[in-house]
Amino acid sequence: MEALALERKAEQNRELRERLLQLKKERNAIILAHYYQRDEIQEVADFRGDSFLLAQKAAQTDADVIVFCGVHFMGESAKILAPNKTVIIPDERAGCPMADMVNVDGLRKLKAQHPNATVVTYINSSAEIKAETDICCTSANALNVVNSVEGDEVIWVPDKNLGHYVQQNTDKKMIIWEGYCNTHDMLTVKDVEEMKAKYPNAQFVVHPECRPEVVALGDFVGSTTAIIKYCKESDCKEFIVGTEDGTGYQLRLDSPDKSFHFASKYLVCPNMKVNNLKKLVKCLETMQPQIYVPPHVADQARLSLERMLLVK
Numbered sequence: 001m002e003a004l005a006l007e008r009k010a011e012q013n014r015e016l017r018e019r020l021l022q023l024k025k026e027r028n029a030i031i032l033a034h035y036y037q038r039d040e041i042q043e044v045a046d047f048r049g050d051s052f053l054l055a056q057k058a059a060q061t062d063a064d065v066i067v068f069c070g071v072h073f074m075g076e077s078a079k080i081l082a083p084n085k086t087v088i089i090p091d092e093r094a095g096c097p098m099a100d101m102v103n104v105d106g107l108r109k110l111k112a113q114h115p116n117a118t119v120v121t122y123i124n125s126s127a128e129i130k131a132e133t134d135i136c137c138t139s140a141n142a143l144n145v146v147n148s149v150e151g152d153e154v155i156w157v158p159d160k161n162l163g164h165y166v167q168q169n170t171d172k173k174m175i176i177w178e179g180y181c182n183t184h185d186m187l188t189v190k191d192v193e194e195m196k197a198k199y200p201n202a203q204f205v206v207h208p209e210c211r212p213e214v215v216a217l218g219d220f221v222g223s224t225t226a227i228i229k230y231c232k233e234s235d236c237k238e239f240i241v242g243t244e245d246g247t248g249y250q251l252r253l254d255s256p257d258k259s260f261h262f263a264s265k266y267l268v269c270p271n272m273k274v275n276n277l278k279k280l281v282k283c284l285e286t287m288q289p290q291i292y293v294p295p296h297v298a299d300q301a302r303l304s305l306e307r308m309l310l311v312k
Contacts, residue, residue, distance in 0.1 A: 013040060016277045020044055023284040029065035031280070032057055034074060035224045036246035036272040041069045041090075041280060048250060050224040051077070051123045052138035056309065058082050067284060068291070069275050071096045075291040076127040080298045081305055090279035092289040094271050099125050101179035102158035107132050110155055114175055117153040120146055121304065124181070125158055127293045131300035133157075135307040139208055140223035142166050146174075148311050161185065165208035165215055183269045184209035187242055191264045192217050195240045199261055205230060206242030206263075214242065231255060244269050 023029070032054045033045035042048050047057050051074060058066055058078035066087045068075040071094045079087040102125060111119060111132070121133040122142070130136060137145035139162055146154055146166050154172045156163040158179030167174045187210050196204065196217075205227045206218035215221055220230045224247055231239055232254040241247065242263045251260050283289065293301070 027065045030063035031067045034070035036244040040277045042249045079291045087291040090275040098181045117155045118149040119155045131297045133304040136304045181209045202238040202240045204240045
């Protein structure tokens with residue numbers, strides 16, 4: 001029975017992939033997929049990456065339609081950087097709890113309390129928050145962005161864990177918002193220590209969205225892209241991975257001879273995983289749901305993203 005079900009699923013996926021190729025051609029569409037997406041989506045993507053790489057790709061593409069397989073704020077970033085393109089996402093319920101932890105009123109109050117501070121906002125935030133921001137950053141370029149701003153005071157939103165990591169490595173005074181990523185913040189020291197005992201030869205690679213005490217245990221700390229690159233280039237053959245489990249697709253693709261153990265079975269972002277192949281095909285058929293950002297918000301937000309893209 002199980003073999004039959006798997007066979008049927010494989011056949012269905014083949015049909016969906018064929019339909020997808022046809023629709024992509026008809027619509028002149030590009031599919032961008034975040035590293036945390038399901039394998040079946042990463043397999044069919046034209047481009048896989050983290051938030052920063054995908055934002056760059058959205059800004060540069062010649063396609064008429066951008067299908068963004070990620071969460072809502074990523075689709076918004078693509079729309080802001082490519083306002084003349086149609087941006088669609090497979091499921092509009094793919095939100096980001098961390099992005100929802102910061103609101104415009106709260107940020108404006110903080111800005112009023114610290115009028116000389118530069119607002120640096122993690123890209124994991126809504127278009128409205130980006131519009132209140134001086135410059136955006138990602139986990140890949142957070143430190144470079146913070147160090148690039150004038151003045152010595154920074155308001156940092158919304159991720160306190162990434163903010164703490166940056167704070168350890170900069171001379172700027174940082175006023176840190178109390179948000180966090182539900183998935184990364186779940187990982188505990190106990191989880192990591194248990195895995196290290198189980199796999200004593202493995203290196204622990206960790207995302208700075210994890211708690212500071214977990215990040216402190218890392219043999220390597222970096223963004224999703226940096227982790228993938230490090231594992232690919234390292235001589236080490238075994239890794240304990242402290243980031244979302246969708247990353248496993250690219251890790252295994254790059255290094256089929258290496259072993260990857262995720263530091264916890266809970267490193268799964270439920271919002272990233274609501275997208276699937278069926279929904280991806282349907283959104284290209286119906287051209288819904290589309291991402292809309294009000295022009296006055298988009299214009300303000302675009303400045304913060306463009307400033308980020310200029311940081312070397």
